[in-house]
Amino acid sequence: MTPTSDDLLPSTSRRRPGRTRLVALAALLAGSLSVVAPTAAGAVAGPTSALGSGASVAQADGAAPAAEEAVAVTDPVTVELVEIDKPVARGTELVTITARVTNNQDVPLEGARAELRLNFRTVTDPETLAEWISAPLDTSFSGTRGGDQQPVPTLAPGESATMVFQYNFGKATMQGWGPRQLAVTVSDGTGRLGRLRSFVVYDSQDGSAPGQPVDLSIALPVTGPALDPADATAQVVELARQAAEGGRLDRLLQVAETGTVALAVDPATVAVAATATGSDMGPLHAWADEITAAGDGTSVFALPAYDPDLGALAHSGIGVEATSAFLAAPLPQGWSAPASWQTNLAWPADGVRPDLATVSTAFSAGRNLVVVGAGALAPVESTTTPSGLAPVAVDGGQVATALVSDEVLTDALVAGTNLTTAQDSGGDAAAEGEDAAAAPAGAGMPTAQALQLILAELAAVAAQPGDPQHLFIGLPRDWKPDVAAYENALTTLVGSGLVRIAPLAELLAGPVPATPREPLADEAPQSGELSPDVVGSLERVRTQVAAFSSVAGDNAPVVTADVNPRLVAPLAVTYRDADPARGAAVTAAVDHAHATLAQVAVVPRVGINFLTSAGSLPVRIRNDLPVDAVVTVALRPDDLRLQVQGRPQEVIPAHSEKDVLVPVRALGAGIVDVTVDVLTPSEQRIGVSSFEVRVNAEWEAIGTWIGGGLIALLFVAGIWRTVRRGRSPYRATSADVEAATGEVKAAATAAATPGSTTEGSAAPAGPAHARQQ
Structure with a gap:
């Protein structure tokens, strides 16, 4: 039944679908942020029972003033929900509601009174739910009173006190099933000072409750700090710190091991952890093994290595081929992801609405499944909550599939289970005690308050005509979970009977309904993206190194393996919040690429x-x-x-x-x-x-002529030298020749005469000049 204007807020003009819910949740978070780490309250006195019950109060001892960095407070008093013992009330049950009242004024709070009221009509319109939690303090609220006004103890500036109320549904006249508006208002003689706006889901057990729960799938991105391949030691040290017991990565592992989430893992983070060297790297190696094993029982998607910003790549104008190269950077030390990890998921930066250019770029690079959050693709009809899947038409007449993260459910779950700054920095001891379990979200809202909002949203979805929708929550990369609060939240949600935590694979296996939705902007660059000029410079040197690497033939990957990760690292989504470091990483990457080209x-x-x-x-x-x-x-x-x-x-x-x-x-x-x-x-x-x-x-030629001339000169010189030296005294003269010739002839004649012998012959005469001697 739709509440009347007397019971709810004044009607407002029609807003863009989803915008009201976004503004409302932001207002609720802002209200919770107004108090930073309130001190634990003392013991709570036992409540009294009856519809007109009183409220018992316990003042916090030694309460400290709010931190200096607290967000500016709009209300003099903050009222927060600590606990509802029955998140879904049934029949004639007695429900106990615990609230915390904090004095935000610079003067003591004196003479104030607190009052609990519930609206007896159900609220199933998502926008009406949103309007309620964001209503101004002076908005009137009609509802059945949960008891007489009870005094609030005197509170010094910054002090808190807990107040306990009981509501007996057995003495109420409520009928039907659905969420009811709940308010705890603190006022004094000057008017209202603060108000808690929440919900309680009531089932009168008259058969009007939905027969089936809403299916809900959750995906958790597992990404590390901004990795710097140029400083391997520093990145390993930081990973080891976060993977140590109680660190952010260790907490993500514990959530993954609950089996309630699908995983979207940056393989570079796991690769660095798995291949880290050193004698004290055992815990880091164990974390890598355990996060890999955690995927055995759920869907695991491998994000592009180093988790590059898809928006920055899409808006840089470098083209699909270059974008695909950035998305395929090699992993450290040759590590490879398990074959079971799927590679078709793209997850743009958190907190921004991706545009059509980003989705199209992801699709063209082989990632046809794109996580869309921040209220994008809101339904045109604001009274309905569609499925977590939506088709998105991209270039070439093709269709990508968007995993649409429900904005209100996502923000409420994160706010209700996020660690405080003190806890995350190692102050887990501060989280002990009653208020630690009730309010782990120093940067969000108390867990109980977040849960009641989630239950109200789920009840509104379940009350819609037709089969319940299958919804999706995509947790942000910077989520720092309080694991106990997360497990308690899911236990409460499942125990309510309103929701079933379903594997993401079931959602993806179902149809993609063509529910009319607000279209994505064609192209809407975000301020945190790396500028197109810088992305272009990274692409130019990447192309140069790719061409250069061909000198190595089949060993080309050896050349690029040390360069490409450095060029991709500055594009990491994590670097969006680290401008000075990102600029230094860009410079170092380009310089290293140029040094490689000079090898x-x-x-x-x-x-x-x-x-x-x-x-x-x-x-x-x-x-x-x-x-x-x-x-x-x-x-x-x-x-x-x-x-x-x-x-x-x-x-x-x-x-x-x-x-x-x-x-x-x-x-x-x-x-x-x-x-x-x-x-x-x-x-x-x-x-x-x-x-x-x-x-x-x-x-x-000159040398040839000179050489030839030298040879001729040497020949002439030899002849001249021979002539200049003259005849040798030992050479025979012509007379000697003639005498020798005559003697030879005479001897020959004598030998030819008969009777002659050689015995009386004279010895041959020698040369004349010899005989003369």
Whole structure:
């Protein structure tokens, strides 16, 4: 039944769907933020029973004033819900309601009174629920009184007190099923000072309750701090701190192990944890193993490594191919995610409405399932709450699937289970006691208050015609859960009978209803994104390194593995809140990429003398890569007197230098400036250098003439020397020759005469000049 205007708020003009709920929840959170870490109240006295019950009060001892950094308070008094012992009341049950009253004034609170009221009519319209929790303090509220006005004890500035009320539904005239507005108002003679606005779900057990609970799926992103691959030690230390017992990553692991959430994991975070080296890395390794094992019983999606900001990539104009390259950065130490982890989920930055450009970019990069939050894709009809799935038309007539996180349910669950700053910094001891369980959310609202809001929202959904919808909650990356509060919250929700925690796989396996929704903006860049100019500069050096890596052939991944993660890291969503660090990371990444490009280069030369008409010029190439490099060397002379005859290709061994001989031909003499291009096997230029060549090709002919002249001169000199030295005294004269000839003839004649013998023959005469001696 729809409440009358006397029972509820004055009617308001129609708002954009979802906007009222957003503003309302923000107002409720702001009210809870007005008190920072109120001190625990003392023991609560026992309540009295009856519809017109009194309220017992216990004042907090030693209450401290609100912290200096508290948000400005709008109401003089804050009233918060600590506990409702029966979140869903049935039949004639007696319900106990505990509230905390805090004095936000600079003067003591004296003479004030508190009063509990419930509206006897049900409220099932989502916008009416939202209007109630955001109603101004002076808004009138009609409802059955839960008891006479009870005095609030005198409270010093910043002090708190708990007040306990009881409401006996057996003495009430309420009928039907659904959420009722609940109010605890504190006032004095000057008027209202503060009011708690909450709900209690009541079932009169007349058969009007829904027959089926609402299905609810929850997804938890598991991402670490902003990783800096350039400083491996620092990132491991920070991961170890967060993965230690009580740290944020440890708490996320505990939530994952409850089996109530699907996981969206940054594989780089797990890879760094799993491959960290050192003697004290056992707990970090154990965390990596356990978060991996936690996925065995639920759906696990691998986010792109280092969790890059999809919005920044979509609005940079670098194109789908480059975006896909950024989303496929290699993992540290060659670690690989389990094959069971799905890779089709995209999760844009939290707290902003993704636009159509972001969804289209994710779809084009192979991630057709996109988490959409922050109230985006709100239903056109504000009185209905559609399913957690929605179709989104993207480029090319294709359709992506949006996982629409219910804004109110998500924010309420986070606010009711988030740790206080003190707890997160190691002050868990401060969380002990009654108020720690009731209000773990120093940056949100008490758990009980959040739960009643969630139950009211779920009851409104369950009351809608038709089968109950399957809703979705996408928790934010910066959620720091109080695990006990989270488990208590889910136990309470499931125990209410209003909700069933369903696997995300069930939601994804169901149909995607075409419920009319508000469209996404075509393109709406956010202020926290990395600027397109910076993304473009990262893409340019990434492209250069990709081309450069081809020198390594099949070992190209060895070259890019150390560069690409550094270029992706500054795009991480976590860096949105770390501007100085992000700028330093960008500079360091670009500088490292340029240093990598310089690892294959020409060794400078002072100059070369080329003295022949044809030959080779030696070009020394240095390779500082850990793998062999295949390069082509091309020369570009600035003068036709030196002509290049080829472009040789050589393998330069790792960590070495080698001369590459380039054939050239000289056509004249002079000084020629030569530019050296070092090319990859695919003809991509990876380095440029230059040197000077002094060409003197005619010296070859001159040298030949000089050599020939020297040989001729030596020949003439030898002849002249022989002539100059004259005849030797031992050489035979012509007379000697004649005498020798005559004697020989005489001997021959005598030998031919008969009767002659050689015995009486005279000995042959020697040369005349010898005989004369």
